[in-house]
Amino acid sequence: xxxxxxxxxxxxxxxxxxxxxxxxxNVVVTGAAGFIGSHLxxxxxxxxxxxxxxxxxxxxxxxxxxxxxxxxxxxxxxxxLVSADLDACLKDTSAVFHLAALPGVRPSWTQFPEYLHCNVxxxxxxxxxxxRVGVSRVVVASSSSVYGGVADGAMSEDDIPHPxxxxxVTKLAAExxxxxxxxxxxxxxxxxxxxxxxxxxxxQRPDMFISRVVRATLSGEPIDIYGDGxxxxxxxxxxxxVRALLLAAKAPACGVLNxxxxxxxxxxxxxxxxxxxxxxxxxxxxxxxxxxxVRATTADVGRARLRLGFRARTELRAGLATxxxxxxxxxxxxxxxxxxSSVGMAPTRRS
Numbered sequence: 001x002x003x004x005x006x007x008x009x010x011x012x013x014x015x016x017x018x019x020x021x022x023x024x025x026n027v028v029v030t031g032a033a034g035f036i037g038s039h040l041x042x043x044x045x046x047x048x049x050x051x052x053x054x055x056x057x058x059x060x061x062x063x064x065x066x067x068x069x070x071x072x073x074x075x076x077x078x079x080x081l082v083s084a085d086l087d088a089c090l091k092d093t094s095a096v097f098h099l100a101a102l103p104g105v106r107p108s109w110t111q112f113p114e115y116l117h118c119n120v121x122x123x124x125x126x127x128x129x130x131x132r133v134g135v136s137r138v139v140v141a142s143s144s145s146v147y148g149g150v151a152d153g154a155m156s157e158d159d160i161p162h163p164x165x166x167x168x169v170t171k172l173a174a175e176x177x178x179x180x181x182x183x184x185x186x187x188x189x190x191x192x193x194x195x196x197x198x199x200x201x202x203x204q205r206p207d208m209f210i211s212r213v214v215r216a217t218l219s220g221e222p223i224d225i226y227g228d229g230x231x232x233x234x235x236x237x238x239x240x241x242v243r244a245l246l247l248a249a250k251a252p253a254c255g256v257l258n259x260x261x262x263x264x265x266x267x268x269x270x271x272x273x274x275x276x277x278x279x280x281x282x283x284x285x286x287x288x289x290x291x292x293x294v295r296a297t298t299a300d301v302g303r304a305r306l307r308l309g310f311r312a313r314t315e316l317r318a319g320l321a322t323x324x325x326x327x328x329x330x331x332x333x334x335x336x337x338x339x340x341s342s343v344g345m346a347p348t349r350r351s
Contacts, residue, residue, distance in 0.1 A: 260299025
């Protein structure tokens with residue numbers, strides 16, 4: 001349940017994304033007003049899927065948008081998963097994409113009850129309703145934060161999780177809950193949990209690193225860097241994350257999978273690339289690392305490639321350019337265009 005982002009233009013889907021979106025009847029997206037959720041809702045509708053979007057975000061309107069010209073129906077519901085009438089929301093649903101969560105490492109140290117509410121209790125209640133109603137498939141959005149910082153090299157799904165923040169603890173609890181519900185003998189539920197690495201792109205939350213860098217650079221303002229900038233991250237574009245979600249909904253239940261690029265770059269490299277693409281040099285102010293931040297994250301992507309046929313397509317340069325364009329338009333007061341950010345964008349392929 002992140003910042004409300006409304007797609008303003010349609011997108012074209014690549015063939016494998018269309019195949020991955022073939023989830024049967026209606027689909028439900030929780031956290032539908034958020035960064036990834038809004039992109040996913042748009043992608044599903046463009047494949048003709050009928051979508052029910054649920055979010056507790058203030059300003060998320062309750063509405064019904066009819067299907068037209070091959071674009072699926074959308075019903076939006078504003079509500080908290082802990083208290084909403086989920087049985088009614090899940091009626092005639094074949095698949096659920098569970099993206100709703102309270103994000104952020106640093107606030108989780110001081111707001112842990114709220115993280116438990118949004119990330120654990122909400123997940124438990126949703127899964128319980130899925131079992132009652134007979135939903136056959138749930139795809140859960142997890143996080144690389146469950147690994148912590150102990151991996152030597154790429155982080156594998158076989159590594160023992162060692163989260164270094166309360167946020168990471170709640171994300172691990174959510175994915176384990178989902179797998180436990182799927183193992184119930186009285187459930188028809190199958191589950192895939194996708195551990196997203198650092199997702200970026202148009203509509204990214206304003207508190208995230210790339211969003212802060214791009215906005216500050218374009219505005220000519222300083223940007224605070226937590227640490228020396230040598231820390232590395234596996235930055236994965238939102239278009240690739242949406243494609244992975246669609247593929248996971250169709251593939252046989254595959255447990256836990258990493259979703260990243262398999263490559264990592266440093267914070268300082270992102271700063272340099274932002275300067276190159278904008279023609280403006282970012283003014284970086286370095287300070288202490290934040291509590292709970294890890295030094296390095298890189299995804300071992302072999303299992304996602306094997307079980308989903310997934311490979312990230314968007315190189316950082318191309319992906320960062322889409323976010324810079326989106327931010328320019330936002331700062332200028334123009335309607336941000338989502339088209340270049342979505343699954344149908346011209347990809348930069350890696351060999």
